[in-house]
Amino acid sequence: MLLVAGIVALHRGHALTPTPRPRSGAVLVASGAYRVVRHPIYAGLILGAFGLALVAPWAGTFIATGLLALVLDLKRRREEGWLAERYPGYAAYRQRTKALIPLLY
Numbered sequence: 001m002l003l004v005a006g007i008v009a010l011h012r013g014h015a016l017t018p019t020p021r022p023r024s025g026a027v028l029v030a031s032g033a034y035r036v037v038r039h040p041i042y043a044g045l046i047l048g049a050f051g052l053a054l055v056a057p058w059a060g061t062f063i064a065t066g067l068l069a070l071v072l073d074l075k076r077r078r079e080e081g082w083l084a085e086r087y088p089g090y091a092a093y094r095q096r097t098k099a100l101i102p103l104l105y
Contacts, residue, residue, distance in 0.1 A: 003044025
């Protein structure tokens, strides 16, 4: 749900792109799923992988989920540098909104 809500919100704001670098001319999206976490697409992917690991409990699925979370968190950190450069309001948004897990992280 978070994954889809994030995609829809970015698509409506003309900010959806396959790369982490913000699209030229796009606006900062801070509503909908982006009001809950800064990276709902990444959070949705991690949550889905964790759910799969619970359904198919094998060490490999948990390791893959951990690796996915690590890669997406590193990607998120780089992306946020570009977002801060592009959008003057990003610093305030970043302070009030958690990155991937509401109220925690």
